[in-house]
Amino acid sequence: MKKLLSVSLIVLLSACASQTTQPEVDDLNSGNNMGNTNLSGSGSGRPGYFNQLQDPNSILSQRSVYYDFDSYSVKGEYREMVLAHAKLLRDNPDASIILQGNTDDRGSREYNLALGQRRADGVRNMMTLAGAGDNQIEAVSFGEEKPRALGSGESAWSQNRRADIVYRGE
């Protein structure tokens, strides 16, 4: 016998929630902190390399490394691009980037976060070996939380298995 009970209710989400949604952040780790990760534009006085980063003819305008399923190594076709960014960092000690690792959405969110981190760490290691400073790079992971392509299936998943290079102040 199949017993099916359905209870429906309407919950009016409290207005209290919207008032208290963004409490002050009292950061206890400020000593260890990378600090502000604000990626919004910094207005005038931008360093010259930003022009290159936005020039569609420059390899530096490419910012994404895509991966095969269950793979974390940078494929040959992205090597030149990653090394070009490493050179920019080496030549501009004030420049700094965030490497954001991403995965497709199959499986555990926390485990995927660790897999995305492995992708970002791999790009970072390639860059530091090429002379970029460790302090110029923060490798973080978004796991499966920020898919570029929605939906399931290989075409979406292959878009989401990637690492993005984002310049601070850009």
Next chain:
Amino acid sequence: MFPDRIKFLFCALILSCGWISFPSLAQLNIEIFGGGAARIPIAIVPFADENRLQQNITSVIGADLQRTGLFKLVDTSGASPHIPADVVFPDWINRGASALVIGRTIAMPGDQVEIQFRLMDVSKKTQLTGLGITVPSSQLRSAAHRIADVIYEALTGDVGVFSTRIAYVLKQGNKYALQVADADGYNAQSIIEYNEPIISPSWSPDGNRLAYVSFENKKPVVYVQTLATRQRHAVANFKGSNSAPAWSPDGNRLAVVLTGQGGSQIFLINADGSGLQRLSRSSSIDTEPNFSPDGRYILFTSDRGGSPQIYRMAVTQSENPNAERMTFEGSYNVSPDYSHNGKSYTFIHRNNNQFNVAVQEIGSRQVQILTNSKFDESPSFAPNGKMILYATEINGRGILSAVSSDGQTKQHLSVQSGDIREPAWGPLPKWK
């Protein structure tokens, strides 16, 4: 046989703290499937004068008991005893009831309500238990949950979890809300709302705080937030990613996963963010830590053997420096969560591209797979070990589901618009 389907509709008004605003509307639906063969037939007679209250009590009790899959509600029409002297036991025997709940409600001054209830054993014609409680009329639902807990405990011998709360993440469009609701899905409230993802909520053992991971700063950072005051602080905001918070049973420390020293590794940190200490030391992924109830062990997910599997390590490493592999079947076993007594844990097992909730008994290492859906995630044990709450997907939408620890009964909890995910079942309230 036709499935019989009953549908209730309730409206819950929640205070709007003096600001004029239009509250968002979300509908939570609960569906129940299955149920064991030997369900306890119980008759719950509407309490005297409860129809004058703003909240019906016996319907809440009945719904609580039915959700467990252990009870069958017996029709009470035409009979309305409220005190033992009025109970005609042969009538209830004829109706097939083995337990009978009667009671009454009395309006008291100051908007208080006194509720007196009795649980009767029909065949022995005796009272099994009873309770008198007085609550403000705004807390009638929670009083009903307490009564359901007493009934459940008297008839099953296990602690009831109807007075507990759950936390989960609700995603609607680009908005993420960390919400806390009663175990039956009512009284949902947002703790925080952001346009960036929130994952991995974890209840402090006293139920007063939640740890979680928020991406509001464009990277994963671990926060601890006190529910009563809404105050919060970043507990782990180190270079790299910070995630997977899990409370120690004493509530003083958290296990977290940090990447700043290379790879994803498990660390211990005090709940105020001080006293960082590295716990795991591998060149692999070590994540999803979960403390045993006695605080001695941590279960975690690691791919040190080539595929993600569940391992157990001692928190005090001098005790046992080596982590012990727990799962061997299949190439993907993740997201461990200990049961209340530490004798078993639930986790996600992948088989033929299907992700299912499983339970392993630690003593025998025996594994039982409890679900047959496709995309189950984040299993979380109820604090009495009888149900497991987890996230799953139906028609492409994220919903919560709960399965009894024997796999017999399932229930679905969904919202009309949006995805619910990342559930965490809160601890027993303090009076237990």
